[in-house]
Amino acid sequence: MRYHRIPAETVRRLPVYLNALLLSLQQGKSISSSELSAIVGINPLQIRKDFSYFGGFGTRGVGYNIEKLIKKIKKILKLDSHHQAVLVGAGNLGSAVLAYPGFAAYGFQIAAAYDSDPAKIGKTINNITIEDAENIINLKKKNIKIGIIAVPRQQSQAIAQSLVNAGVTGILNFSPCRLAVPKRVKVITINIATDLARLPFYMPADKKIGFALNKRA
Amino acid sequence: MRYHRIPAETVRRLPVYLNALLLSLQQGKSISSSELSAIVGINPLQIRKDFSYFGGFGTRGVGYNIEKLIKKIKKILKLDSHHQAVLVGAGNLGSAVLAYPGFAAYGFQIAAAYDSDPAKIGKTINNITIEDAENIINLKKKNIKIGIIAVPRQQSQAIAQSLVNAGVTGILNFSPCRLAVPKRVKVITINIATDLARLPFYMPADKKIGFALNKRA
DNA sequence: GCATGTGAAAATCTTCACAGCA
């Protein structure tokens, strides 16, 4: 099954593995699927299957060579080179994204930030000065192909358009709506509220003790 | 196929539909699957199939009664009553969550916020005063069953433990690691960095024009 | 005519059983 197309669900898990592997680097040279499982909470069989899509990195009886595996996963995810991104929207969420420490491990860096609110333009957060959103042009020249959108719903489509015009081909979208973009542009949407909204579905129902006891009696 | 168990993937889409339906309420009485599709970007066939799991809300030739559908989806997701939640971690991300305007539409309200940093305890953000994380006790009494974790990785497991001890049965976790909790507790993890990390995989490769032309020639 | 609703087919993803190797 070597050199198979990598399933979307596996691609979703790869960054999780990568994160855990980077943390395990200092623990030793190799890691077994069950050790990795204990860290990420994904069953070891699934992990082995995922790794099998891109060939033999494991040693039977031992486990996987951490360093080689990291390199391979980075290559597959195209994280072997660094990526620069721009942020649009320097409100509460945008500012948090700007200060988020977790991007560096994957080789991401935020190179510029924009807002359309005059009160925010010119301010500096985390060494980055907010620029006018009108200036979102020619990002291609600066080799920036990723945009992060953290503006209100009403503005997000227009911002997406500007980003695409400026050369962006990947968008991380925090606004709670669909973005219409050309097919070549990939959008990944994070919607905090919709994720929270399915939590109650999975939570156990309240026990109304009196009735519950009667029912079970 | 009526009164079938609702698939996990459908549950994931229900909040998205709900969001769109709430926005459509003012547009008219009913909405067809293709109109809804245009808003949410999910194909109409999938939408009809999803709705079919909980019975006939549509009128053939017309569409779905928006109001009834909203009620039904809210009931399924257990969003027909309001939910109070607590936030732990008032750093950049936590503060953004505290100010996030998107929760109210689903009936969520953040009732309290905690941090363990003395510099933050006592501060007020969005009318909520940050309390000492040591005080995370007896949330059950206040009818709070949802916790939102926005603390650094190292502290997240301990906080999860406190929340569970205090009576929480649902956790929205922003820290980039797995939380070990009893089976009855549902955890949904949002990891901004891992989502961003799979963007390059889907982005088109740079064309090195010279070579590309040669190769295709 | 138009849009919902549903059993069946197709595609995708996960789990199983066990072969292969250090």
Place this chain on the structure above:
DNA sequence: TGCTGTGAAGATTTTCACATGC
């Protein structure tokens, strides 16, 4: 013996084809 690797089975999800009803 211990852990990886893989074809096949099983489960889940999506898509299809078309029946149904306003």
